Amino acid sequence: MKAPPGTFGLRIASGTQLLLERPGGVSYPIHPLWLRERCRDAASMDPHTQQRWADPSDFDLALQIVSVAQPAVGSFRVKFSDGHEATFTAAEILEEAALAPNSHDCPPPQLWDGSLKELPRVTWRADASESERLTWLEIFLSFGFVIFEEVPTAPATVLEVGAAFGFTRETNFGALFDVRSTPNATDLAYTSLSLDPHTDNPYRAPVPGIQLLHCLVNETRGGLSTLVDGFAVAEALRAQDPAAFAVLSTTPVRFKYIDADTELTASAPPIELDVSGALKAIHFSPRLDYVPLFAPERLDAYFRARREFDHRLRAPDFEIRFLLKTGDLVMFDNCRLLHGRTGFDPAEGLRHLQGAYIDIDGPRSLYRVLRRRRASGASVRRSA
Numbered sequence: 001m002k003a004p005p006g007t008f009g010l011r012i013a014s015g016t017q018l019l020l021e022r023p024g025g026v027s028y029p030i031h032p033l034w035l036r037e038r039c040r041d042a043a044s045m046d047p048h049t050q051q052r053w054a055d056p057s058d059f060d061l062a063l064q065i066v067s068v069a070q071p072a073v074g075s076f077r078v079k080f081s082d083g084h085e086a087t088f089t090a091a092e093i094l095e096e097a098a099l100a101p102n103s104h105d106c107p108p109p110q111l112w113d114g115s116l117k118e119l120p121r122v123t124w125r126a127d128a129s130e131s132e133r134l135t136w137l138e139i140f141l142s143f144g145f146v147i148f149e150e151v152p153t154a155p156a157t158v159l160e161v162g163a164a165f166g167f168t169r170e171t172n173f174g175a176l177f178d179v180r181s182t183p184n185a186t187d188l189a190y191t192s193l194s195l196d197p198h199t200d201n202p203y204r205a206p207v208p209g210i211q212l213l214h215c216l217v218n219e220t221r222g223g224l225s226t227l228v229d230g231f232a233v234a235e236a237l238r239a240q241d242p243a244a245f246a247v248l249s250t251t252p253v254r255f256k257y258i259d260a261d262t263e264l265t266a267s268a269p270p271i272e273l274d275v276s277g278a279l280k281a282i283h284f285s286p287r288l289d290y291v292p293l294f295a296p297e298r299l300d301a302y303f304r305a306r307r308e309f310d311h312r313l314r315a316p317d318f319e320i321r322f323l324l325k326t327g328d329l330v331m332f333d334n335c336r337l338l339h340g341r342t343g344f345d346p347a348e349g350l351r352h353l354q355g356a357y358i359d360i361d362g363p364r365s366l367y368r369v370l371r372r373r374r375a376s377g378a379s380v381r382r383s384a
């Protein structure tokens with residue numbers, strides 16, 4: 001049966017080929033090894049761990065499909081030339097086939113700029129239902145941030161909120177860090193100065209993926225929090241100044257952090273791409289970046305490109321500003337968003353935030369688990 005236009009379909013051809021029909025009319029046979037690696041029967045895979053028994057690199061490179069049949073709608077029985085036979089559901093093959101090469105099956109980023117008027121704010125509840133948490137995660141994964149309101153202001157609550165989404169990433173600043181102006185600060189974050197948009201800790205490998213900032217008290221009129229969608233700015237640069245984009249996605253920049261007990265250094269391009277050319281991460285902290293001593297022409301191009309990127313990052317077109325009130329907590333993707341703050345006068349009163357990091361993959365994992373549970377719950381209800 002042919003697939004409706006715009007969807008993926010499967011068709012048996014000549015009894016020994018399973019054809020994948022892609023949207024747009026393109027179709028090709030599914031590679032026998034691709035399919036063989038995906039056998040999920042107990043002889044191929046440990047049903048408990050869902051890990052393969054065999055190393056698929058040992059399969060015959062000339063493996064063929066000897067026969068393929070459709071014993072029931074949505075089910076394919078395949079016999080391979082190594083003698084193995086397996087049953088596949090159409091749904092599982094099509095689900096894999098529909099994934100873009102680097103898709104990890106989560107809500108894709110919805111890029112935003114300074115015109116974003118309605119900030120994604122939700123009311124925090126420690127005992128939120130799974131469906132509420134799924135909604136929060138959808139917001140976070142789409143926008144790259146979410147603001148929780150009414151978070152209890154007991155010290156260290158930021159760790160509880162972080163633990164609801166992933167594992168704490170402890171650093172030399174501790175499991176949590178206090179952001180308030182202090183004399184002899186070890187980081188400019190701990191002063192009352194304004195901070196331009198930056199990503200945190202590009203000098204670590206890996207970089208802390210997600211940051212949480214919880215406002216325990218803010219009595220100042222300044223000290224507005226700022227966020228910029230680095231992916232939106234990078235895509236604008238790619239469209240408007242492809243040469244600058246190319247330079248920033250191929251120049252390794254060294255980032256450094258030094259204090260009495262710590263010396264961290266890591267290299268990354270300011271705009272990091274994945275193998276398919278899609279944006280993977282932004283590494284940008286103009287107070288900490290050190291480009292290697294390349295030839296003058298290459299450095300000319302780099303300095304021009306960095307200025308282009310930096311000016312866009314600081315432009316109001318892309319930036320949003322908001323006051324973190326007492327009890328607000330912003331959780332943001334430190335690989336996509338840049339954050340900063342306006343300066344404030346510490347004489348006006350206290351401004352005290354507590355921050356923490358969690359790993360980048362926690363919310364994605366939780367999103368998939370909650371979605372899976374919702375799907376199985378729905379099917380249980382339907383069959384009841």
Ligand SMILES: [Fe+2]
Binds near residue numbers: 198200339
């Ligand atoms: Fe920061």
